[in-house]
Amino acid sequence: MNVSHVTTRTHDRPPAAAAAEDVPRRLHADPGLPDRVFRAVARGGGGFVLAVMLLVGGFLLYRAWQALSKAGFSFLTTEAWEPDAGNFGIAAVLTGTVLIALVAICFAVPLAIGTALYICEYSPPRLRQTLISLVDLMAAVPSVVYGLWGLFFLQGHVLGTARWIARYFGWFPLFKVDGADPSDPLATATVYTSSTFVAGIVVALMVAPIACSVMREVFSQAPVGEREGAYALGATRWGMIRSVVLPFGKGGMIGGTMLGLGRALGETIGVYLIISPVFAVQPHILQNGSSSVSSLIALRYGEASEFGMSALMAAGLALFLMTLVVNFAASSIVARSRSGAASDS
Amino acid sequence: MTLVAPPRGDNAMSAQNSPRTTLPSKSTSPDAGSPREPRRRLALLRATDVYAVLGAAAASLSITALLFTRLLPFSGGLGFTLVAYGLFLGLYALLVSFDEDGPAVRDRVAAVLAQSLGLLMLAALAFVVVYTLWEGRKALPHLNFYTQDMASAGPLDPLAAGGILHAITGTLEQIGIALVVTVPTGLLCAVFLNEVPGRFARFVRTIVEAMTALPSIVAGLFIYATAILTLGLDRSGLAAALALSVMMLPIIIRAADVVIRLVPGPLREAAYALGTSRWRTVWHVVLPTARSGLTTSVILGTARGIGETSPVLLTAGFTAVTNTDPLSGPQVSLPLATFEFIKSPEPTMIARGFGTAAVLMALVLLLFVAARVIGGRGPGRLTRRQEHRRVLASRRDAARFAARFAARAEEQLDSGSRASAPTRSAS
Incomplete structure (x- = not known):
């Protein structure tokens, strides 16, 4: 804008006679009818997608309003879920959702960072593309398959570890297990089944590839000049990674973690298959019984009355808002990290 | 070490000897250095590294075995693996520290950690896939599994009766409808994001990016609230397809957006320079250039959509009968059938569930191989046949x-x- 203005001025001065009839040129070209139609159609497509996405939130709110206006603020603090008796809230399921997601993140993030570093820095270049598509494949494995694996295989094999943690770290409130007798070797192991811990491991496997692909993308964008600079100063490979790749990819690591968290919060079937639902705040992650918003919806939608459906919509709305906030934060962190600026250099 | 030292010594000596440093050192150093200098080994792997890995592995395994069988009251495969791995790391660091200094030891340990984490992830993937296929081995060899539905087969019937034809047809119809909805809309929106830039496009992109992680059950709930409760649609294949579309749309848009952004700018500018209008540029230059990437993004979106259970759970209903009409009546899909099968305590039903999951997994694998074959090339790169054409x-x-x-x-x-x-x- 500014530049074009200046150049026209300088052109104007010398031919003083012609300047009188010279009017500022219109820089806006007329694209013609077909192009105007094309732009309108493209805008329409974008607007349609936007409308659908906004409708998701709008309609959930509209349907949930009946339940929300009746429950009021107690919707956030009540633990029970008896909508037809008027006693319902998401305190328990929300706690369960967050706990499952946190357990998942604890397992998924080291796995994702290690895999991303392996693919970017250590793997032979010829294998790299194959490894990347394998990780993508892992993200597309249906969640019901992970759920099956967790239910029929993992559950049985993780019990010993859960019992061991409960015995030696049971003094820590999160790892406490009520009703288990650690000194009795013949005690049944069912207290340790269907727990937040098992569900968290299953969700971790679904979340890790997503976090991994974000991190891998950011790591691979670390500037070559700085990498070689580190090597030239005598750094080992790990020294280079620690001083160049990891600081560069910090935004991507945080963003990838939060994207994984967003996915873990909304996971339904894998969690539903494993946990046995309880409607009370259950902070003991190793103990039988847990709950999550999405599995609550999957569990209760079939038998819900009209008001019960409205209450479920309210729970869905809460889940939707939570994932939306986490996702927005994640994408803004990824976008603001230095990785976006690397394309200039 | 030995390679770095001699030139430095030469330089220092020549600097002390005389002000005319360059000529003498140049003439003397090749004569003195070249016959004695050993040939450098360029291989990165040294024998001592391999010995360190093998020795640490052997030592950690034997110590752990000793601990588990003789000294400590531990048992269990998982604990054994964890203890052995921890010991391996420690012993490996110890062995390397005999030859190397601190930074090199840390480098080696970090390399081992990263590689084993990557290996663990791949092993987990391979294990989940193989476990599903292996558990499905009881149901898969029966031919009736693919040609019959569950209408006449109860939970107690053997695997020789009943099958998942109803779920296969349901999945194909639902994903077909979802693709009819999402492919034109998604590609149009991706073109819009790239070709009509501006504040509105940026806003749409932000919303779409936030929506890629839309919980799938919320997509189902949304269609349930609109199509079924408000518009009065049945629980049907169409409703399920719509729910899948809501879920797949942001995924396809995001992937297609990235691919279209990779189309080289000079191609586009060349088209404009020839006086082409915008939509002709999009139609004749941008889309054909990005074709393989766009196909890949659609296939990957399909692979995600085909395995989703929760949107279908709320909107499709459940039936054991083949229903080829997506417009009316409940219609079941592969993930939903898996889910319903394994809720039963009967071993035959669980075997059917694993068989269904194996079929689903095979479908996803097939889609992935297709995406890899089609999308292995960057924008503008041609296959031999395309080049020939x-x-x-x-x-x-x-x-x-x-x-x-x-x-x-x-x-x-x-x-x-x-x-x-x-x-x-x-x-």
């Missing part, structure tokens, strides 16, 4: 031009002009 087309163009030149020359000859020589040479 381009060559043929350009030959056809050349022939057409030649014919036109010849026709024009004849015309000019007929009208008595004398410009036949240059045109003949041109043709």
